[in-house]
Every structure is written in structure tokens, then in C-alpha cells.
Amino acid sequence: MTVCSDIQVEPLPGSAKRGSVFVLFEWPAGWSRDILDGDTFSQDLTSRIKATLKQAGKGTELQLIRRPGREGRDVGQLHRCYLVWAEQETMELVLLRGPEDIPALDLSGPGKNGGEVITQPLLLVCTHGKRDVCCALKGRPLAAELNDHFGNSLVWESSHMKGHRFAAVSLLMPWAYSFGRLNAEAGKQLVNAALTGQYFFPGNRGNGKLAPGEQVAELAVAQQLIDAGEDLHYGALSVVDADPKGQEHRPVAVTHEDGRTWHVELKKKEVSGVISSCGDKPKTSSVWVASEIKSPQLR
Incomplete structure (x- = not known):
């Protein structure tokens, strides 16, 4: 089966997902083709989430995340939500009762939601199969292998992050760098470098800011x-x-x-x-x- 990401004619540089403020909300339930199309959450809640993102300013993005494998489908009573300000290279963790708490977040800057400062990086791997099959075929195995290797909540499956034709694609937080065409070995090198803040070039699509x-x-x-x-x-x-x-x-x-x-x-x-x-x-x-x-x- 030939998929769009098998056709590798474009250069990676310049194709990064744009954004400077990110809400990474843990949601293991189904992701519709567009997570803000009203089918993932209700139309009313979707409208309120959109209004919150818009109020926070251009470059504010929502990503849905879940842990790879079966453990990622069991959240419990509270949902982890990482708030990222890429300009400040700052990331915080807050625990929310559900998506209905997202509109109450203050996204104007760090330190305003009672969150815990997170110093370790996060790698989000797109596994959004409803958006494009490439992300299911190439993203899920990569996320699973990296999770098995690193554990400790370093690696997450994520909703669409632009560029599924470059699958497997990923987004590195808190710096908002996108990567594409990653295999497991490159993914491990990327995460190991990120643990000390080292700039990783292979597969780098660019800085989303x-x-x-x-x-x-x-x-x-x-x-x-x-x-x-x-x-x-x-x-x-x-x-x-x-x-x-x-x-x-x-x-x-x-x-x-x-x-x-x-x-x-x-x-x-x-x-x-x-x-x-x-x-x-x-x-x-x-x-x-x-x-x-x-x-x-x-x-």
C-alpha cells in the first residue's frame, strides 16, 4: 500500500506547525477528523474552547494527547493538561476534570493557573488516523516504541499537527519544533538530545514560532x-x-x-x-x- 508519506519529494525545512502557545489536553476518547469540528466535543463546548484560544491570541493551539497503548485509554477522574509557552520555553501541568475546564484557563502567560512547572521535554507523535492514514500506520508504532524505551510521560500520541505527508511527524515541547520522517532510532536520538536541550537537526522541519x-x-x-x-x-x-x-x-x-x-x-x-x-x-x-x-x- 502506497501512502502519501511514501512520496518524499518535498524538503522538510519550512514545513513546521505554526504556534507559540499550546494547550495539550489528555483525551483518550475518539478524535474526529478536526478536533474542533464539534464532533469530538459538543458544539457548545467547542465554540467556547475556540473563543478561549482566539482570546489568547494568534498562535494559540489545542492538541489532544493520550499515552501510547492501552494505558493511554484509561485516564481516571482527572485529565492531564500541559500548557506551553514556547517563547518563554516554559511548560506547566494542570489537572482538569474534563474538557469543560479548558475555557476557564488563563493562557496569557505562565504562572496563572496554579500549574506545576515541567522541566523535562515532551515529544508528541501524531497518530491521528481519522485525519490521514499515514499517522496511524507510521505514528502509532513510533510512539509505542519510544514510550517503551523512555516511559515517564516523555512521549505522547497527539492529534493532527500539520504535515501528515511527512509521517511519522512529531512536535517537541516546550520549544515547538516539528520533525518529520522519523524512524525509531532517530526518535530516540531526538529525545535524548532534548533531555539536555541540544538542537537536533535530522528530520527537523523548523521552529513553529x-x-x-x-x-x-x-x-x-x-x-x-x-x-x-x-x-x-x-x-x-x-x-x-x-x-x-x-x-x-x-x-x-x-x-x-x-x-x-x-x-x-x-x-x-x-x-x-x-x-x-x-x-x-x-x-x-x-x-x-x-x-x-x-x-x-x-x-
Whole structure:
């Protein structure tokens, strides 16, 4: 059986799920195709959850999560809910009675919901089969193996996180980096690196706080540094795009916390044969690629 994620014609950089604030709510019951379409929760509750996310501002996202395997189907009386502020690299855990408690959350910043600060990272693996079969076929086995290896609530199954054509796909918290085309060995390396905050490049689709072109620029510099043997951690690079609505060949500035700045030239590239979802016809897509990285300058 050929599925959309078997067609690997697109580059991964620049395809990350966008978002800077995340509500990760433990919900082992059924996930409809879109978790906010009114079929997972009631129409009334869905409307109130949407209003809460909208009020919190652009870039606020809900992900449903569950533990891999049978144990993930038994929650008990309280549901774990992780609140993530990726800009601050902060994650908190609150316990909720059910989804009806989500609209009461204050998502304006950390420390406002009586939550426990969580210092270990979380890896969310998309297993949302109702959205696309790829995530069931490739995501569930990966989540199960990583959970067996690490345990301790490090790895969770998750609802759709964009890019099932890159399955198995995952989202690393609290930094909001997306990864794609992961196998079990790469997944283990990714989690081990995350435990010490080390930047992991293989399969990296980009930083969800950034626009696609900015994601590409950051990853281009990160690859150069890692290939040169430098020790790089999440948060060490910042990105400024002076002309985010610009056309081709615009430079994007990537700055290291030590003061070095690279200017990355971007250009658009057409990729043919892209199958967005299983059952779709192939199409041509336009992606950003890094065409030149100028030598770093010191501030």
C-alpha cells in the first residue's frame, strides 16, 4: 500500500506547525477528523474552547494527547493538561476534570493557573488516523516504541499537527519544533538530545514560532554550525526577516546568542509530485530554500 508519506519529494525545512502557545489536553476518547469540528466535543463546548484560544491570541493551539497503548485509554477522574509557552520555553501541568475546564484557563502567560512547572521535554507523535492514514500506520508504532524505551510521560500520541505527508511527524515541547520522517532510532536520538536541550537537526522541519522562510534560514545556519562540530542548543538562534512579505532572494538575519549574525538568502523553488494527503492527486508546490549563507559578522 502506497501512502502519501511514501512520496518524499518535498524538503522538510519550512514545513513546521505554526504556534507559540499550546494547550495539550489528555483525551483518550475518539478524535474526529478536526478536533474542533464539534464532533469530538459538543458544539457548545467547542465554540467556547475556540473563543478561549482566539482570546489568547494568534498562535494559540489545542492538541489532544493520550499515552501510547492501552494505558493511554484509561485516564481516571482527572485529565492531564500541559500548557506551553514556547517563547518563554516554559511548560506547566494542570489537572482538569474534563474538557469543560479548558475555557476557564488563563493562557496569557505562565504562572496563572496554579500549574506545576515541567522541566523535562515532551515529544508528541501524531497518530491521528481519522485525519490521514499515514499517522496511524507510521505514528502509532513510533510512539509505542519510544514510550517503551523512555516511559515517564516523555512521549505522547497527539492529534493532527500539520504535515501528515511527512509521517511519522512529531512536535517537541516546550520549544515547538516539528520533525518529520522519523524512524525509531532517530526518535530516540531526538529525545535524548532534548533531555539536555541540544538542537537536533535530522528530520527537523523548523521552529513553529517562525514563518516558513524564517524556519528555513534558521535550519540552514543550524546545520552549518552542527556540521562544524559546534554545540548548539534550542534558543541559541534568533531570526529577523526585515521583509516577511518580500519576494524571492530576500535576506534573513540569523543571530547566535554569542553575537554572530548570518545573512541567509532565500529563494522559491517549485516541487512537483507533492501528494498532500492520502487519496489526493499529485500537485506542484512552492517552497523556500536557502540559496546562500553569508559569513557571520559580529555585532
